[in-house]
Amino acid sequence: MAARGDGRLSVERLTVLYEAQCSLCVHLRQWLMKQRQLVPLDLVPAASQEARRRFPGLDHSGTLEEITVIGDRGQVYRGTSAWIVCLWALAEHRPRAHWLTTPAGRPFARATVLAAAKYRSLTAAPCRSGGDGDEDGACLVRGPEPGA
Numbered sequence: 001m002a003a004r005g006d007g008r009l010s011v012e013r014l015t016v017l018y019e020a021q022c023s024l025c026v027h028l029r030q031w032l033m034k035q036r037q038l039v040p041l042d043l044v045p046a047a048s049q050e051a052r053r054r055f056p057g058l059d060h061s062g063t064l065e066e067i068t069v070i071g072d073r074g075q076v077y078r079g080t081s082a083w084i085v086c087l088w089a090l091a092e093h094r095p096r097a098h099w100l101t102t103p104a105g106r107p108f109a110r111a112t113v114l115a116a117a118k119y120r121s122l123t124a125a126p127c128r129s130g131g132d133g134d135e136d137g138a139c140l141v142r143g144p145e146p147g148a
Contacts, residue, residue: 013040013072014089015054016082017063020045024120025067032086039089066117080106080113 016032019025029043044051046063055070062068062078069082077085088097100109 011039011071011073011075013042014085015042015044015070016086017044017046017051017068017070019064019120020048022120023123024116032090035093036091037089038091038094041086041089080110083113084109 016029018029032041032043044054046068047060051058051063052060058068058070058076066079067082067086069077069085071077071085084097084100087093087100090097099105
């Protein structure tokens with residue numbers, strides 16, 4: 001990891017935990033994968049066995065509620081900050097990410113995240129009790145279909 005001029009370490013890799021049962025989340029995952037990345041993104045289903053293995057101390061039920069991004073040095077970004085750091089990792093969207101952190105841009109970023117959450121709440125099927133949840137009450141996340 002390279003040190004920046006101010007002595008802080010830069011991020012070299014990010015892990016994006018996304019809700020694999022949400023059509024919007026899966027669409028955004030696919031979009032992120034097609035973008036030119038300045039910082040490599042690992043896209044892992046939230047609350048999956050892989051996510052639990054990589055991040056044993058994380059609140060995995062919370063990762064099903066809002067996007068969570070983890071930096072390679074343990075930084076944790078949630079909600080609006082997570083969306084901004086995803087854009088920051090992309091070559092064509094880094095300038096926009098910087099603008100979204102400004103006083104002028106932050107309300108726009110927050111409104112976008114709230115709109116996405118509302119859309120998700122209207123379109124995502126909730127967990128059914130008695131079969132689709134794990135022992136923590138979180139939805140079980142299925143992996144990609146074979147051959148996908």
